Amino acid sequence: MDGTSHFVIGLAAGAFAGFQASHDPVAISVCTAIGGISGLAPDLDTNGLASNRITVSKKVAQAIMQLIGISVFLLITYRFLTDGLSTSLLVYGAIGLVLLIVSRLITQRRILTLTGILVMLLGFVLHQSIGILLAGSYIIIASFLPHRSYTHSLLGAAFYGFILVQFHNQWPMEGMVAAGLAGYASHLVADMKILPMNRRGVKWFAPIWKREF
Ligand SMILES: [Zn+2]
Numbered sequence: 001m002d003g004t005s006h007f008v009i010g011l012a013a014g015a016f017a018g019f020q021a022s023h024d025p026v027a028i029s030v031c032t033a034i035g036g037i038s039g040l041a042p043d044l045d046t047n048g049l050a051s052n053r054i055t056v057s058k059k060v061a062q063a064i065m066q067l068i069g070i071s072v073f074l075l076i077t078y079r080f081l082t083d084g085l086s087t088s089l090l091v092y093g094a095i096g097l098v099l100l101i102v103s104r105l106i107t108q109r110r111i112l113t114l115t116g117i118l119v120m121l122l123g124f125v126l127h128q129s130i131g132i133l134l135a136g137s138y139i140i141i142a143s144f145l146p147h148r149s150y151t152h153s154l155l156g157a158a159f160y161g162f163i164l165v166q167f168h169n170q171w172p173m174e175g176m177v178a179a180g181l182a183g184y185a186s187h188l189v190a191d192m193k194i195l196p197m198n199r200r201g202v203k204w205f206a207p208i209w210k211r212e213f
Contacts, residue, residue: 001198002049003040003043010035010036010037010040018175024174027173027175031176035179035182036183038160038179038180038183039187041138041187042152042156042184045145046147055114057108058107058108065099065100066099066100069097069099069100070096070100072099109143112139116141117136120136123136129166130166130169130170131164131170134162152187152202154205161181164177188204193212
């Protein structure tokens with residue numbers, strides 16, 4: 001199922017959970033949004049709507065790295081011509097070279113890994129927010145997992161629920177944990193093999209029981 005469908009189903013699941021938890025229109029709207037985002041989260045293990053929304057495109061990332069790499073080389077050439085060779089120039093040269101090489105080799109998934117690392121750094125900056133730190137770790141883990149493995153399982157859902165609880169502890173909002181879990185679960189159900197459009201199913205009980213449902 002594509003990202004847009006998952007997003008729409010997640011929105012509906014989040015809205016439903018919001019209505020159960022609260023009569024406040026703001027809380028219900030936030031729950032709806034959380035449901036939609038959570039409906040996309042499991043597919044962070046693949047190149048698609050979810051990953052592309054939170055990461056810069058590969059081309060942009062490559063262009064930025066090449067631009068920095070080339071600027072570094074121009075700068076050290078200038079310094080070399082004016083001040084001669086020094087150890088720091090060699091170090092900067094090595095950094096520029098590494099950036100240029102990485103820019104040629106980087107994949108969209110490693111850009112997702114980098115995004116997860118940036119989210120974790122944000123968590124450190126924001127007074128060690130456990131929720132943001134764990135969300136970053138979720139993104140990093142998902143960027144290394146094969147598609148439809150642990151993010152598409154009860155284990156993944158439980159980890160996601162734990163992250164939601166941490167967010168709720170820091171920024172309490174009625175119904176947000178239920179809305180997020182409803183959105184996440186809606187994704188797993190929509191990916192199940194019983195639905196005719198899915199060729200592959202969901203390994204609900206991975207890693208204990210690897211049967212696809
Ligand atoms: Zn999926």
